[in-house]
Every structure is written in C-alpha cells, then in structure tokens.
Amino acid sequence: MPKLNLKAVAKRWQKVWKERRIFEADPVEGKPKFFITVPYPYVNAYLHIGHTYTDMRPEVFARYKRMRGFNVLFPFAFHATGTPIEAAAKLVLESDAKQVSIYKDMGFKDEEIAKFKDPKTIIKTFAKAAQKDLADFGLSVDWRRSFITTDLNPRYSKFIQWQFSKLQEAGYLTKGSHPVVWCSKDNMAVGDHARSEGEGEMPEEMTLIKFKADDVFFVCATSRPETVFGVTNLWINPELAYVEALVDGETWVVAEETVAKLEAQKHKVQVVETHMGIELLRKHAHNPVTNSAVPVFPALFVTAHTGTGVVMSVPAHAPADFAALEDYKKEDASANSITPVKVVATAGYGAVPAAEVFKRFGITSQSDPKLHEATAELYGKEFHTGILLPVTGKYQGRTVQLVKKELINDLVASRHAVVLYELMNPVVCRCRTRCHVKIVDNQWFLAYGKTDWKEKTHKALAQCKLYPEKVRAQFTHVIDWLKDWACARQLGMGTRLPVDKEWIIESLSDSTIYNAYYAIAHHVKNVPLSQVNNALFDYVFLGRGSLDGIKADHNLVMQMEQEFTYWYPVDFRNSGKDLVQNHLAFYLFNHTAVFPEKHWPAGIGVNGYVTLNQQKMSKSKGNVRFMRDLAKAWSPDVVRMTILANAEELDDVDWDDDAAASNSQKLLQWHQFAMDNYGKGDSVKTDVDAWFVSKLNECVRDATAAMDLTLFRTALQCGFFDVQRHFKWYARRRGKSWNVETVKLFIDVQTLLLAPFVPHVCEEIWMKVQKQTLASTEHWPLADENAIRPELDAIESGLAQTVDDVSTVKELSKISMPRNIMLVVADDWKSHLFSFVKNHVKSARGQDLVKTAMQDAVIREHGSDAVALIQRLVKDPGRIPAVVLHQEAAFQFLKDSIPFLKDTFGCEVVVVKERDSQEPKAKQALPGKPAIIIS
C-alpha cells in the first residue's frame, strides 16, 4: 500500500473548502455566533513559527466552535503601520549589506530586493506571502474580509480617524510634553529595539539644585535631593571642561557636555565663557536650603555623562563622596575640619552610614569599582526604610520614599531646583549616535492614566473571559500601571491624526478596535471613498444618526450595521503573552471608550512563546524558522498537531522535530487503521466493548472540557493519545476479532475529535469511510454520560493489575515456561470486610474502626485475621480497589478472561475459589488481588 501523501491531501481539501466557501461566514438569524480574531501580523518578513502557534490556537478553536454548532467568523488582516518597514526600505535604498542579506536569506533575487526600496512593495510582498502561508496551513479564515493598514487602504484610515474622533469626544486624546530617548542624527525617539546599546534604559528624573556663589549658580545634579541637607562641599572635576552659561536668564556653571542636554529639555542656553574645572575650585557656594556656605573641591570620580559635572557632596550618605573626601583630606588639610552631616536615620546604621559600608566593602579609594555596589545597597535601604532627621525641617520623621516627591516639588517651586531627565547608562542608536533625553512638545497622548477610563476598563476586564484565567492578575495590574501613551509620531507609515495632520498615529494605537472593521471590510470596499466618513461609521458601529445624512447606498449601510451588531463583541481574541501589557490592554481600553458595554470584549486568550531547541527565537541567533519552511519539511497537519501538543496556557512551546516525525507517523497509521478496519468485525458484544465505549465517552468528555478552555494539549492528550491507548487494550482483550459497531464508533469519534487539529487527514478519512459530509462541518461528538461506567473500568484495571502481578511472580519464580497458572479468588468475607472499611475509613480511624467492625457478625467470625486485615487497610487505603466485587462476580469475571490470560501468558490458566483450594498460598488472596500459583 503506497504511503499517504499528507501534503497532497492538504492541498486537495483546501481546494474543496475554498470551492464550497465553508469558512465564509455571514450573519444567520437565530444561529449563535462566535467571533474569533488574532492580532494581525506585521508584514516586514515571512511569518515564522511564533506566528504559527499564536494563529493556530484561534484556528483550532474556530474549527471546534464551528463543530459545536456556532456560526464562526475568523477573519485575518495584515499590519504595516509604523517605522520598521519604512526603515528597511531606506536601508535597501542605501544598499545596506545586512538588510539585503536578510532578504537574500529569505530567497529573494537581487532585482526583487531592489524593489524593496519602496516600502509599499515590502508590504504587498509579505502580506501576500503571509496570506498564502496561512491558507496553506488550512486556516479556516473568511478571506473576503482581509485588509491591510496604512494609506494603502484609505478606507481603513478613515475608520481609524473615526476612532480617534471618538476618543477625542470622550476626552481621552490629550496633548502634552514628555521625555524620550532621542537620537539627534535620526531625529527620532529611539525605542529599545532600535538601539545597539542601552536596552531597557529610560529617562530617569534627576534634580538640579542650584548653589549660589557670587553671581553664578553651581548647579548640582542628584537623584537624592533629600540629602541636600547634608551637603558639606561640592565636587568639580579639575580636568573637565565647564561653561558659564546663561540658562533661562540665570548664570549657571555646568559641564560643557551638559549644555546640549539642557537645550534638549526646553532650556534656553547661551554660553558665556568656558573654564577648566581647576579654575573653579575653592569658591564658596551657598546651600539653598540650609543657607550655609560650602567649599568647592576637586574630585576625579565626577563625570559629565550623567548630570552636570557638578556634584553635591554628602559624605554621610554617599560612599563615593565619603571616599573622595578621605582622598582629598590627604592633600588639603583644610578639608579635615569637614564632618559628615547625617540626614537620614536607618535601622542598622550609625552616625556615618557611608563610612560603614565603605569599610564593610573594603573600599580603598574614590576609583574603587566596589563603590557602585556599596552605593546601591545603602541607597536602597535608606530609600525604603530611612527616616528623615530634624535637620530636614518640615520633612522630619517621615521616610525618604514618602517625602521625595513633595521635596522635589518644593525645591522646584521655590526656584532652588529644576528637573532634568537623564540616562543613567549610555544608550547608543543603531546609527551609532549616542542618545540623550529630549522633551518632546505637543505630543498627543491617549490618556490611559485617567482614573475614569481605568475604572471602565477594569469593568470590561471583569466581564471578559480569560484563557487561561490566571492572566487576570497581570491584566489588573497592567490596567492600573498604564500611563498616558504617546500615540502619534512624525515618522513612519500609517494614518494621520485627524485633529493634527502633522502627526501619524503610531502602530499600537491604530490597532485596538479594528476587529469591528472585519464586520464590514468586504462591504465597505463597495462604498466610494468619498462616502466613507464619520457619519457612516457612527451609524454602522454606534447606531447614531440616521440614514438621511449618509450618501452611501443605504442597503449596503444597513447590511454593514447588521453585520456589526450580529458579530460583535469578539468572543475570543488570542495573542502571545508579551502583548498583555500593551496591545491587549489597549484593546480593552479603547473598546470601553468607543463602544457601549454590550460590545466590550467577551474573551481573550494568551499563550507562551515558541522556542527552538530550548532557545528563544531571534534573528541575531539565526534560529528563525518560517512557517513556509515548516510546511515544506512536514505537512500542515503535522505542524498543527505538533505545535499544539507541546504546550498550553502560558508555557513556552519548544518546537521539536522528533515529535513532528512521530506525529507524522501516528497520523499515517491512523489513516491506515481506518482504511483497514472500517466496517469490518463481528457482531459479538462483550463487557469489553462496553468498557471501551465507556472509556471513549470519558475521553470525549474530558477532551471537550479542555477544548472549551483552549487547553489544546490536554484535548489532544485525552482526545487522541488516550483514546488510542484504550483501543489498544480493547484490541488485546478482544483478541483477533472486534465488534464492527465498536470499531466504527471508534473511527468516527476519533476522526471528529482530531478534525480541528488535523483537518486535512480527517477529511480524507471521512470521505474514504463513505461519509457524505465534510468533517469540518460535522458535529463535534458529545459524551454520553450514561455510557460511562466506572465499575467496568475498575474491573478492567483489576485485570491489568493481575496480569502485572502474574508477570512479577513469574519472574521471581524463575519458571520461564510455566505450564499452569492458578488464580485463587478471595473468600466473600474479605469482600465484605473491604467494603466495610471502604465505607467507614473516612469517618472512623484506627481502633475505633476495628471496634465498629467487630460489631459486624461476618467480620467478627474471622477474629484476628480480620483485625490484621483492617489494620493493613487503614494504614494504606490504597489497597482497596475502586470497586469491590463479590467473590462470585470476581470468579466469573476471571473465568471469562481465561482466553485472554492464556493468550497473554502462553499456558494453561485455571481460576478457583479460595475455599476450594488446598494451596497454602491461597490464603493470600484479597479482593481484586487473586493469589497466584505458578507451576
């Protein structure tokens, strides 16, 4: 028999589905609907194995829900908004070797790559490729509704503009300024992914405190402004260049390097003159809060990379200051008079905390690298638990943590300080330019920080089903944590902000409620662009206004409105766990802002990542695997099954080629089995048939429960691997001939349970076993609770246990070829006793139970034997079988099983009752555990 070609099978059925349009979903009056979506992929490359997983979960769920009788809509679109595609096109234009090789590795020819200098070519190429890849995997998508974002799709842009007008009406679109990490060469904000160094660095707030010295200010940068009360001197690096500059009308002394930073942060700076640090020493500067005069000393640890190059010295609390002061005292005796001033009292530290850690860490000088660690420890402790001392005036008695914000506000209000955002570690843009912090003006925000919006979103979350539920805590936290989000940029592709055409809506912000667009995507194509406007969307999505104000074809408009109200809300939206704190949270927020409560999200699914050989997939490591390559290496069904059988909930999937090979084998075997056995067998029905049907129903029940929770690995475990295992036992028990009905049922049910996972093979089998329908549109099998009979299972496992025991004894007896195996069934009083203990073991224990048992006539009759047995059972209730059979039933069952046992052991098997046996070992017989005598 030639091996089934799984890839050809996939092609064949995809064609059939397409021709019959079974996945094109339209509203059906009265039929329950289920709307499933997945975040559209960004089309700057081929879809990879990570997409495969995240897209396969909704796909399998869609097929399952369809089989459960729902009218399922599963649409798919493509995302091109943002900067990466544009940036890639620019690199192609510049013939950047790295970018070109990325495309070469994907198999593009030079002339094709050359065309990627137009970002639109990139978008079109990869959107098309993505759709093909997904279709090749048999996704049950309604492709009529597909679309793409950006001005390639002006209707979508209109939709996004409508969305933003709604957000503005609701008061959630605000304007303000904020600090960003900025590259002055690229003239844009530099996110983590666009950095060659400094991932995770973000602007941190420092306080610039002004110490007046004559007619200039020495401006110190600090992240611990509360210690200003303990300043003993200032530090200047003698070898560094400083400027005297007019800053916002005052004369400041800061490092030359600081000028650019100040300018980027909204300060007017005019340099008056330049000095080396050494020229600035020994002046006296006035502490603005204590009004005391402090000297300016030299220190080499001072840099201008962070802050201003002017540092206030707090030797009591800053180990670096303490170290520098100790160093300086050796050079200048006048410094000896300086004593540290303690500002913060912290449990476990004495008069000069910095000195203590200085000693403990064994620090030797101001250039000791251990200073960093010492500083971190002390700052941490003092920040969380340190109490401010009376020297701090109104702040005394409170912790640093509580006071800090107020203190900074006070300093700024009294014009003794200003705030500077600073990068604590270097950040370098991919273009190799060192980044700095810039305050961006007139920035547009979505006000996720607003309390009323948060409250609404919490409510939406409460109403939303989560798969798995355990992500709820994280969502709750994220909703509280989100601050206002800068939602527009001046670069990249996308839709212009309607209120301010200078700005383009950023990519995460234009993809929050587009699920609504799926409802109308195929209709709105037929509306002339000029007629696509806010009035239309108001009517379709919100039922606002009347048709009178709408120019578009009214029938079409009404159809769109009906589609939307039919399909919405989204019942299941699935995504990777990394999107919880941005996309999925935004999705919830925006729905509450735009739509009425009945249209808020009904279900969200979250899954883990895919790793390859336990390694996180990344382009730099070269371990990226594209969806299309997987399909080539295996077949769609095998990939689908393998990726879903490997993990569930938030666990990461590890793609495993060995598992794929094994699954491929299993599918072929299953197909072969169905071909060989469907409609064959006898008409004999035994308890073993009833047992198998019972197990089958159990499996169906458990698989169904798992499917409902999108626990697909569990569903495959119960619905495939377990079913197969049970049939193996059935086949063994029944021997050569099986019941025709049982086998048919097995094949039918098994095929349908597998259909959502491996639909192509299942269609093939379904057709070949003479079904007239498509497996994809069949009804999911439901468990018949009445067919589930635990007592049969208990008896079968008892038999399996007996087989086990016989093997063990056979081994121990060293009789390799026994001629006879005798099984002795325990006397009935033992069954009686077992049942008794089983019923009482939960309520009574130990002696009590023995006492109670002795009131029972049958048990009492067996005296000490009975007591010993009870005590054994109490100690280990696991000995009691799930079902305790009477002797006669157990005897009969084993007698019936003799052919099977003979077959298994290849010798004569006899079954006797305990009291009929002369063997001394016969007494060892217990209910469910016959005594075994091998000869």
Added chain:
RNA sequence: GCAGGGGUGGCAGAGCCUGGUCAAAUGCGCUAGGUUGAGGGCCUAGUCCCUUAGUGGGUGCGAGGGUUCAAAUCCCUUCCCCUGCACCA
C-alpha cells in the same frame, strides 16, 4: 527593585484549587524479549533504592520549618528560574 508566572522522577509534563485511592498519569529516552529483510515501524515487559514466588520496607515532588492521624497538595520563611517594566512591533 516592582509586577506576573514557575521549580515534580534521565527528559518533557500531569497532579496542587477541593490533603488520604501518589513511587506519582501520559509521552519520550533507556534495557530486555517478540515480529521483521539484523534497519525503521509495531507488539510485550522493565526502568528511585533495598528485599521477596509476590502484593514488604526505605527515600522522594527546589530548601527549611509548621499544621494534621495523614502533605507533591494547606500555612510561614528562604533560594533559584522565566516574562514584562513601554512610546513599539
């Protein structure tokens, strides 16, 4: 640091909510036997330690402590791992 999720046998991974039936499902791997063209696949048995013509004992679910007649499961402490901490796909 903050927030969320985890730590189970050679490996992967159930069990934990609702304590006893847990030496702990299932799969992989490994060992032996069978089938077969010595391969692959398939079938059977074994796979923590000790003991044994048997169903006995010990150790054990990151570490330590507690609650309980009884803990992988409940409580406390502690260590370790993963993910995220943003202006962006």
